[in-house]
Amino acid sequence: MEYILSPSLLACDFSVIGEELKQLEEAGVEWVHLDVMDGQFVENISFGVPFVKSIRKKTDLFFDVHLMIVEPIRFVKQFVEAGANLISFHVEATDRVKETIDKIHSLGCKAGVVCSPDTDVEEILQYADQVELLLIMSVQPGFGAQTYLEYCTAKIMKVRQYLTAHGLSAWLEVDGGINASNLKTILKAGADVIVAGNAAFSGGDIVANVKALREAGMPS
Ligand code: DX5
Ligand code: ZN
Numbered sequence: 419m420e421y422i423l424s425p426s427l428l429a430c431d432f433s434v435i436g437e438e439l440k441q442l443e444e445a446g447v448e449w450v451h452l453d454v455m456d457g458q459f460v461e462n463i464s465f466g467v468p469f470v471k472s473i474r475k476k477t478d479l480f481f482d483v484h485l486m487i488v489e490p491i492r493f494v495k496q497f498v499e500a501g502a503n504l505i506s507f508h509v510e511a512t513d514r515v516k517e518t519i520d521k522i523h524s525l526g527c528k529a530g531v532v533c534s535p536d537t538d539v540e541e542i543l544q545y546a547d548q549v550e551l552l553l554i555m556s557v558q559p560g561f562g563a564q565t566y567l568e569y570c571t572a573k574i575m576k577v578r579q580y581l582t583a584h585g586l587s588a589w590l591e592v593d594g595g596i597n598a599s600n601l602k603t604i605l606k607a608g609a610d611v612i613v614a615g616n617a618a619f620s621g622g623d624i625v626a627n628v629k630a631l632r633e634a635g636m637p638s
Contacts (some may be wrong), residue, residue: 419605419635421612423628424449424482424591427473428464428562429615431622438624439477445628449480451593451613453562454497456487459511460560467496474501482611484532484593486559487511491518498525506530506553506591509541519548530591534559539573539580546586551611552577556604557594562615566595571607578608598634605635 425447430438442450455464470481483502487493490507491514497505505522509515509531522529530551531542535558542552554573557564570592577590591611592604598617605612612635618627 419602419637421605421610421635422449422589423447423618423631424451424611424613425618425624425628426451426453426562426593426613426615428453429619431619435473436476438619439473439479441624442479442618442628443477445625447479447628449482449611450477451615452481452483452502453615454483454485454487455560459488459508460486462560467493467500470497470502471500480504482506482591482613484553484613485511489514491521494518494522494527495525498522498527502527504528504530504551506532506551508532508534508559509545510534510537515545516548519545530589532593533573535567535570535594539576543577543580546577546581546584546588549588551589551591552581553591553593554609555594556592556596559594564595566597566600566604571603574604574607574609581608598630601631601634602638 455462457463480503483505485507519529528550532553533542534555556570589611592609593613
């Protein structure tokens, strides 16, 4: 099945970030997923604007920036200037969803809206005709290497049905707990962008990990 793989740098070895990016390119990956956490919206702090800016100098990969921060509108300009190609943000993190989408677009960047596992998909579907990407979290946001929440598969199917029924071309990204064993189910449910943190970076052989994920996603 055709899909875009977006490895999450949250699981990489930050001490050799340049090497990790090179390996992703060697593996034929086109996107990289950047998880920004503020210690408020989620119980974790990751990295911010300076990190994105500095790795932008090292790679031309498509920067898929996932903001897990409160009131994301405050920071979209800085992330666009740092090199984001797409910025997605949580509908739970702001009451200014439409305004935030418009701001991202006005800066020449693609926009996405995200729902956490326990948020109804209606909360993002109402923006489906205004964004380039819808993101369904399949673990509670904040940490990598968690287990995929099975009940999210029905949410993926619902969003795919909606996009098809309305002739919309937004990407449907799924993030959290995806590995070679459950990838196919998630693709069949309708995802076309797959985030993989642990599955892409564990053990350090990124090229082999990406190859395994590609094989697991092949039609049988
Ligand atoms: C969690 C992040 C995810 C995470 C995915 O809050 O949004 O992108 O890094 O990691 P894995 O694939 O290990 O679940
Ligand atoms: Zn993410």
